[in-house]
Amino acid sequence: MARFSKRQYQQHVLAAMGVYTALITLAWPLVRITHSVPLKVLLAVATAMPVVYVIAQLVRLIRASDELERFTHLVALSSATAVVCALSLIGGFLSVAGVVKLDGSILIWVYPAMALCYGVVHAWVRRRYGVAMWCEEVSARQYLLISVFGIGLIALALLCPHWLGDQQRGALYGVGVVFIVFGIVLAAVYHYRRKYRDE
Amino acid sequence: MNNHVRELRGERGWSQAELAQKLDVSRQTVNAVETGKYDPSLPLAFKLARLFGVPIEMIFVPGEE
Numbered sequence: 001m002a003r004f005s006k007r008q009y010q011q012h013v014l015a016a017m018g019v020y021t022a023l024i025t026l027a028w029p030l031v032r033i034t035h036s037v038p039l040k041v042l043l044a045v046a047t048a049m050p051v052v053y054v055i056a057q058l059v060r061l062i063r064a065s066d067e068l069e070r071f072t073h074l075v076a077l078s079s080a081t082a083v084v085c086a087l088s089l090i091g092g093f094l095s096v097a098g099v100v101k102l103d104g105s106i107l108i109w110v111y112p113a114m115a116l117c118y119g120v121v122h123a124w125v126r127r128r129y130g131v132a133m134w135c136e137e138v139s140a141r142q143y144l145l146i147s148v149f150g151i152g153l154i155a156l157a158l159l160c161p162h163w164l165g166d167q168q169r170g171a172l173y174g175v176g177v178v179f180i181v182f183g184i185v186l187a188a189v190y191h192y193r194r195k196y197r198d199e
Numbered sequence: 200m201n202n203h204v205r206e207l208r209g210e211r212g213w214s215q216a217e218l219a220q221k222l223d224v225s226r227q228t229v230n231a232v233e234t235g236k237y238d239p240s241l242p243l244a245f246k247l248a249r250l251f252g253v254p255i256e257m258i259f260v261p262g263e264e
Contacts, residue, residue, distance in 0.1 A: 066224035067240050068231055130236045131227040 004064035010142065012057045018149065020050035025171045051111060068129060076122035080114045087113065143186035150179025201260040205233040207251045222246055 153176035231237035
């Protein structure tokens with residue numbers, strides 16, 4: 001049976017991020033105007049589900065990895081856990097001491113903080129072992145689709161100004177720019193990778 | 200640790216991708232082993248020895264201390 005590849009992982013993650021973008025833009029704003037607690041719970045859980053799916057796909061990728069890949073994941077995840085735990089402990093004590101005011105919404109930043117630390121350390125460890133960041137599983141079509149998706153989000157915000165609220169339109173612009181930049185970065189990596197290929 | 204994986208692979212006319220497929224690892228792992236950046240685990244080292252048909256000591260040479 002074929003191994004779950006990095007390309008498949010990226011496709012699953014991109015699809016999940018597309019669903020997440022749709023939910024955060026179109027469904028999440030409803031949480032502020034509804035008074036129904038069950039509906040608030042449903043919206044909150046539904047919005048988080050694509051991110052939970054991404055985490056599950058990372059677990060799947062790690063399980064399908066070979067020994068060197070698992071080692072790089074281990075170092076990156078351990079470092080991310082250590083950094084986020086240290087920051088949350090320090091933040092927690094500062095909050096209890098009354099130095100900073102933190103409410104429960106800070107929890108929403110735990111995953112992004114871990115993902116950022118993991119990404120940085122993972123890239124460093126892979127370079128240390130001579131592994132190209134995106135290996136040969138990035139394709140030109142992928143970065144093109146990512147940028148097109150970003151352009152589509154911005155076009156939606158521009159063409160439907162009356163249908164969307166200000167917050168939704170701002171979210172579409174922001175996420176659209178992120179996808180376009182991400183697509184351009186992938187394009188640069190793709191061209192760099194073609195020169196870096198061994199053999 | 201130094202090794203002769205690249206030479207042994209070249210003698211058999213295999214690419215890194217082909218060797219990786221035979222060992223069920225990624226091409227990057229084969230490259231990391233060949234360039235000495237990564238020392239494989241014992242099971243992987245035995246797999247290499249079995250695949251090349253030579254003793255492990257002929258593939259891996261301890262580095263200078």
